[in-house]
Amino acid sequence: MKVSMRLGLAITALVLVVLLGKASSQSQTPVDTTTISATNVTLAPAGFDNQTNGFLSQTLMDSAVAQFQDVETPADGLGPLYNATSCADCHGNPVIGGGSQIAELRAGYYDGSQFHDHPGGSLINDRALDASIQERVYETDNVRTFRGSLSILGDGFVEAIADDTLVAISNNQPASMRGQVIRVPVAEANGALRVGRFGWKNQHASLQSFAADAYLNEMGITSPLQPTENTSSGQSVASFDNVADPEDNGSDVLAFAQFMRSLKVPPRDENLAATADSLAGSLLFAFVGCDTCHVRQMVTAPAGTSINGGSFVVPPALGSKLIRPFGDFLLHDIGVGDGIVQNGGPSTMNKIRTAPLWGLRTRTRLMHDGASVTPGDAIMRHKGEASPVLGRFLNLTPNQRRQLLTFLSSL
Secondary structure, eight states, X not given: OHHHHHHHHHHXXXXXXXXXTTOOSGGGOOOOTTTOOTTTOEEOOBOSSOOOOSSSOHHXXXXXXXXXXXXXXXXXXXXXXESOSSGGGTSOBSSTTSBOXXXXXXXXXXXXSOEEEOTTOSEEOSEESSGGGOOOOOTTOOEEEEEEOOOOTTHHHHHTSOHHHHXXXXXXXOGGGOOBOOEEEEGGGTTEEEEOOBTTTTOBSSHHHHHHHHHHHHHOXXXXXXXXXXXXXXXXXXXXXXXXXXXXXXXXXXXXXXXXXXXXXXXXXXXXXXXXXXXXXXXXXXXXTGGGTSOOOEEOOOTTOEEGGGTEEOOTTXXXXXXXXXXXXXXXXXXXXXXXXXXXXXXXXXXXXXXXXXXXXXXXXXSTTSOBOSHHHHHHTOOGGGHHHHHHHHTSXXXXXXXXXXXXXTO
16 A cells, blocks of 8 residues: 555656656657757658658658668578568568567577687578478577567667767666667768667667568678678588679668668557556656666767768758657666677677667567567566566556556557
């Protein structure tokens, strides 16, 4: 009873803060005036409609959507090892650019002190042009994990977030829950370092680098930024590759990046968001501490800002935009890490990038491995850094939990 009374008082106080700030739903979230100027910041366009956010013209956007769905063949350079035949295979729900139920497989070996990749790299391609080069997880690979395909909706705005913004978010988090910032090379800028933000391990900072990586690792198509074919568990597949490398001259990779930069952010279910239960759930989301890592909002760098090692300049369509990703794009250990080490070094082995919650209602498989199928399931798996948050969630009454889950269903 005392816990419920204290919780009720805390929620009342939060309600007063929200009312004083004239904000209670996504479209009314309080703005941090220390970092956001009301005179030049506008809300990023949202929608599940494959309409441009303004970066490309709609004519070019329509063409980009078609190219993103284009099915590759061996004559185009598909394989010899691959997971999918088009970008849309893994990014198609509820519109082209969304997520999917498709997961990639990774494996390696942990010797008690250090992680070692499976021979040829931790990615185990599920498909091959010839049975003799099919990759498989070894019995000796004691680290095995699936990684779900992430939605790329709104990622042009994520790319336009200044490094300093992500560093500041990390610095402002409690020491016991502080997200790890890693800097990764930007391939199109000769390896210049930038704060990582894409992929479950934050292995990329730019969408062009990300596109080149996916083209190679998911479809087996090389490009100037990724000119070397993958091996089959360390063994060359050259005799099965009949197209000269690089198989893409870089135009496809750039087109994919431009497509991603043109995608709108996922919209809220505004009808559900406006209900009393969802509004109460939003306050509970803050009260239990979910928004420590699932940060509600941030602002992109101003138009004209040079990013990605000088290879890209933030355009007006992406600059000074308020986004509400409900994520911090940082690495955390919440007790469900995949055990894989990529760009970030040994300290990242059991860390995963916070999953942005925008568009949550369109996903049927949650967490990095897709093993959770409801938001409630996912919450219950939060341990490690998130243990105090889980504890406060468990102290909620059944009705309060229902309200918090209602709020999540509006995202």
